[in-house]
Amino acid sequence: MQPLPGFRDFLPSDCARRNYIFGKWREVARRYGFVEWDGPILEPTELYRKKSGDEIVGQLFHFVDKGERDVALRPELTPTLARVVAAHEREFKKPLKWFSIGQFFRYEKQQRGRLREHFQLNCDIIGEASLTADIDLIALAIDLLRSFGLSETDVVIRLSDRQFWTDFLRSQGVAEDRWQEILEIIDKSERESPEKTKEKLGELAAPVFNLLAEGGKSNRLNEVMNGLHTRGLADYVNVDVRIVRGLAYYTGIVFEIFDRAGKLRAIAGGGRYDNLISQLSDGGAALPALGFAMGDVVLGELIGETARAREAMDKAIRDDHPIEIYIVIAKEERRESASRHIQALRDHGYRVDYPLTAAKVPKQFQTAEQLGARVAVLFGDEWPNVAVKNLASGEQQSVPQDKLLEHLKITLK
Amino acid sequence: MQPLPGFRDFLPSDCARRNYIFGKWREVARRYGFVEWDGPILEPTELYRKKSGDEIVGQLFHFVDKGERDVALRPELTPTLARVVAAHEREFKKPLKWFSIGQFFRYEKQQRGRLREHFQLNCDIIGEASLTADIDLIALAIDLLRSFGLSETDVVIRLSDRQFWTDFLRSQGVAEDRWQEILEIIDKSERESPEKTKEKLGELAAPVFNLLAEGGKSNRLNEVMNGLHTRGLADYVNVDVRIVRGLAYYTGIVFEIFDRAGKLRAIAGGGRYDNLISQLSDGGAALPALGFAMGDVVLGELIGETARAREAMDKAIRDDHPIEIYIVIAKEERRESASRHIQALRDHGYRVDYPLTAAKVPKQFQTAEQLGARVAVLFGDEWPNVAVKNLASGEQQSVPQDKLLEHLKITLK
Numbered sequence: 163m164q165p166l167p168g169f170r171d172f173l174p175s176d177c178a179r180r181n182y183i184f185g186k187w188r189e190v191a192r193r194y195g196f197v198e199w200d201g202p203i204l205e206p207t208e209l210y211r212k213k214s215g216d217e218i219v220g221q222l223f224h225f226v227d228k229g230e231r232d233v234a235l236r237p238e239l240t241p242t243l244a245r246v247v248a249a250h251e252r253e254f255k256k257p258l259k260w261f262s263i264g265q266f267f268r269y270e271k272q273q274r275g276r277l278r279e280h281f282q283l284n285c286d287i288i289g290e291a292s293l294t295a296d297i298d299l300i301a302l303a304i305d306l307l308r309s310f311g312l313s314e315t316d317v318v319i320r321l322s323d324r325q326f327w328t329d330f331l332r333s334q335g336v337a338e339d340r341w342q343e344i345l346e347i348i349d350k351s352e353r354e355s356p357e358k359t360k361e362k363l364g365e366l367a368a369p370v371f372n373l374l375a376e377g378g379k380s381n382r383l384n385e386v387m388n389g390l391h392t393r394g395l396a397d398y399v400n401v402d403v404r405i406v407r408g409l410a411y412y413t414g415i416v417f418e419i420f421d422r423a424g425k426l427r428a429i430a431g432g433g434r435y436d437n438l439i440s441q442l443s444d445g446g447a448a449l450p451a452l453g454f455a456m457g458d459v460v461l462g463e464l465i466g467e468t469a470r471a472r473e474a475m476d477k478a479i480r481d482d483h484p485i486e487i488y489i490v491i492a493k494e495e496r497r498e499s500a501s502r503h504i505q506a507l508r509d510h511g512y513r514v515d516y517p518l519t520a521a522k523v524p525k526q527f528q529t530a531e532q533l534g535a536r537v538a539v540l541f542g543d544e545w546p547n548v549a550v551k552n553l554a555s556g557e558q559q560s561v562p563q564d565k566l567l568e569h570l571k572i573t574l575k
Numbered sequence: 576m577q578p579l580p581g582f583r584d585f586l587p588s589d590c591a592r593r594n595y596i597f598g599k600w601r602e603v604a605r606r607y608g609f610v611e612w613d614g615p616i617l618e619p620t621e622l623y624r625k626k627s628g629d630e631i632v633g634q635l636f637h638f639v640d641k642g643e644r645d646v647a648l649r650p651e652l653t654p655t656l657a658r659v660v661a662a663h664e665r666e667f668k669k670p671l672k673w674f675s676i677g678q679f680f681r682y683e684k685q686q687r688g689r690l691r692e693h694f695q696l697n698c699d700i701i702g703e704a705s706l707t708a709d710i711d712l713i714a715l716a717i718d719l720l721r722s723f724g725l726s727e728t729d730v731v732i733r734l735s736d737r738q739f740w741t742d743f744l745r746s747q748g749v750a751e752d753r754w755q756e757i758l759e760i761i762d763k764s765e766r767e768s769p770e771k772t773k774e775k776l777g778e779l780a781a782p783v784f785n786l787l788a789e790g791g792k793s794n795r796l797n798e799v800m801n802g803l804h805t806r807g808l809a810d811y812v813n814v815d816v817r818i819v820r821g822l823a824y825y826t827g828i829v830f831e832i833f834d835r836a837g838k839l840r841a842i843a844g845g846g847r848y849d850n851l852i853s854q855l856s857d858g859g860a861a862l863p864a865l866g867f868a869m870g871d872v873v874l875g876e877l878i879g880e881t882a883r884a885r886e887a888m889d890k891a892i893r894d895d896h897p898i899e900i901y902i903v904i905a906k907e908e909r910r911e912s913a914s915r916h917i918q919a920l921r922d923h924g925y926r927v928d929y930p931l932t933a934a935k936v937p938k939q940f941q942t943a944e945q946l947g948a949r950v951a952v953l954f955g956d957e958w959p960n961v962a963v964k965n966l967a968s969g970e971q972q973s974v975p976q977d978k979l980l981e982h983l984k985i986t987l988k
Contacts (some may be wrong), residue, residue: 163658163661163662163855163859164642164662165618165658166615166617166618166619166646166791167642169615169617170615171612171613171614171615171655171659172612172613172614173612173659173663173666174611174612174673174954176612177610177611177612177613178610178611180613181611189924192926193895193921193924193925193926193927194921194926194927194928195897195898195926195927195928195946196596197587197590197591197656198587198590198591199583199584199585199586199587199589199590200576200590200593201583201585202578202579202582202583202584202692203582203616203678204579204582204636204648204692205578205579206579206679210859223617223638223640225636225638225639226638227636227682228682233579235617237622242584245576245578246584246586248576249576249577253586255942257931259928260587265616267617269640269641279615279617280614286671287931288814288930291930292931292932294932295931298931302920305921306924325975333943361745363675389914390916391917392911392914392915393913393914393915393917394918395918441887443576446576484605484608484610485608494877498805501802501805501806502805504804504806505714505806505807505808508606508607508718509718511602511606512606512912513605513607513608514606514607514608515607515672517704518670518703518705518707518708518711519703520709529668532668533608560883566581
């Protein structure tokens with residue numbers, strides 16, 4: 163009687179928290195002028211092999227369908243984005259600013275903050291080479307977190323520039339086919355001993371450690387920091403060139419977002435990938451691009467552990483009353499009249515509930531309270547008047563039934 | 576460069592229509608006091624075999640995962656509902672009124688109105704035996720359609736009572752193990768010749784055809800019709816006892832919803848299934864229950880073909896401006912000041928866009944129009960004032976920059 167390992171049931175309280183996160187994601191992405199799109203949950207496995215090589219297949223839910231197609235539950239959105247953009251980009255003015263909220267799947271060992279499915283917000287800008295796009299995208303990532311009540315004391319954006327490193331490697335005369343290997347060593351250096359890293363880097367160890375000690379400087383990083391400073395968001399950001407992101411396809415500014423305390427996995431990550439769409443679409447569309455993804459699991463953990471954010475979420479859910487009006491049927495002979503009023507109130511958009519079978523009046527009021535209703539309307543002895551009770555104040559008024567809608571419009575404003 | 580056969584990409588305009596449908600579904604279900612929940616998209620294949628027998632497996636996307644589990648993409652929600660309700664029902668007061676919006680999958684031949692995935696609204700009431708629940712559920716199904724601007728001239732609810740038939744079979748002394756077979760013959764009788772049906776029914780042909788000719792009468796159907804009449808919804812409903820629904824698990828009132836013209840597949844269907852939760856949960860929870868599902872594909876087709884509904888959808892999407900304010904940067908030296916204002920306006924919840932690179936002013940205004948912005952704010956020669964242009968009326972005003980937010984609050988109210 164359990165879901166599969168790594169999969170979640172969303173009971174109503176879980177679903178309310180999920181919808182709260184989705185709602186903020188959607189609202190803030192739209193403030194930035196992003197429009198929503200989506201792709202299929204099932205794609206040809208080849209789409210992922212093309213981008214990430216055969217090793218990704220080891221982490222996929224994939225199978226051969228009844229039509230002999232090798233198909234996979236999507237592990238990420240970018241390959242679908244490249245497919246869709248290559249097929250349709252001519253229909254749209256550049257840059258595209260697209261976001262998507264969807265579910266993704268990986269067959270991985272379950273750990274804290276990592277399940278076999280999660281929901282992700284993806285935000286991408288397609289067809290824009292200027293650094294202003296990088297600044298706007300990072301500002302969006304920060305504002306998403308701010309919308310949950312998370313501040314610069316709770317989260318940090320670690321900002322880096324992959325081109326800073328590729329320029330360095332070029333200046334050192336390192337052959338291009340060794341770049342990815344060295345970038346991965348730098349990416350891992352935080353989690354390994356300096357000795358180990360030095361050994362791996364060989365003759366590059368001294369200049370790399372010098373650069374890391376200097377903290378990394380680049381005009382591009384300065385420009386991004388200035389842009390975020392203008393927007394009042396610089397306190398959220400640390401320049402940290404140790405971040406290069408393992409994936410080979412990033413070409414410029416990259417970033418990862420963590421909780422300040424450093425207890426959790428990454429909340430989000432992304433950067434510029436100017437060559438990827440062309441590669442994935444077999445040269446179908448050569449468009450500079452950048453984007454990031456933010457998952458619901460680690461974010462949900464951080465909201466839960468941060469008092470300010472948790473209280474904001476709880477309040478928002480509480481204020482979104484599942485029921486506004488509860489109809490108390492004190493006498494069964496009033497049920498038919500009550501039904502007419504229930505229909506009219508629902509037609510006006512109110513959330514209305516009532517007892518489906520006869521029940522004692524105190525029990526009905528108890529149900530009204532439990533459902534979080536704002537008012538109870540009693541169909542009983544005062545007929546043809548009804549009694550409207552404000553459940554917060556306890557105040558009760560007798561209202562002619564033909565004035566009920568008007569009365570509630572004012573009370574519930 | 577195509578999605579898999581039977582799967583859809585949702586470009587921004589498709590996604591807007593999808594979100595419009597989801598939004599109405601959510602809004603109207605909540606008016607009726609339903610709360611949202613969800614289950615996993617992947618479940619053990621056994622869960623579906625248990626309910627529907629081995630033949631369902633032929634229509635599933637199912638496979639053996641890396642942990643040797645036989646798993647399936649969910650074809651429907653009810654088995655998951657039974658699993659979750661059996662595990663958690665003690666935590667909730669009855670009746671549960673739960674709805675869910677999610678994606679479902681079947682490996683079937685593609686036809687009009689039938690893909691290999693679709694989205695479905697599921698609404699279920701758990702733990703309530705009274706007919707009032709059936710009435711409220713059908714009223715909800717009707718109000719969902721009304722919310723899209725569909726009227727009784729566009730859609731019809733075909734209402735039936737499976738118990739009407741089981742009472743009849745009992746009265747005829749037919750053994751219970753033959754009921755399902757006979758019910759399926761009646762269900763198919765619409766699509767077969769009367770001769771064929773008569774032949775299949777044998778000695779039951781005469782009484783069955785009598786009942787069909789009478790149109791079917793039952794106290795229960797009368798009570799449901801009266802309830803819908805009280806709510807002003809009876810014109811949407813035809814009693815039609817030919818509907819018995821093929822699935823064995825229905826026990827009482829059942830219904831299917833079609834377009835009046837009869838051109839499309841069913842828009843929705845459901846009914847009472849008082850024994851199913853107990854069966855599916857191995858006796859874990861004996862709870863009367865009822866529910867229905869409504870898919871997005873046929874509904875979307877009907878909205879598209881019904882002028883009133885299509886116009887309402889187009890208007891709602893248009894009125895939900897992707898961009899409210901477009902910032903025109905007439906001089907690049909104003910970009911930094913503009914950035915500060917953009918950040919402040921977004922912080923106040925406005926949807927704001929601007930050119931990421933330098934562009935000619937007329938081109939920027941053109942972009943503002945294309946994005947559907949309501950106002951353009953020009954940062955240029957009037958500095959330290961800015962020019963606010965109402966894009967609908969063409970009216971333009973010079974506003975001191977420190978009064979911009981205040982001015983826009985009034986303009987965009």
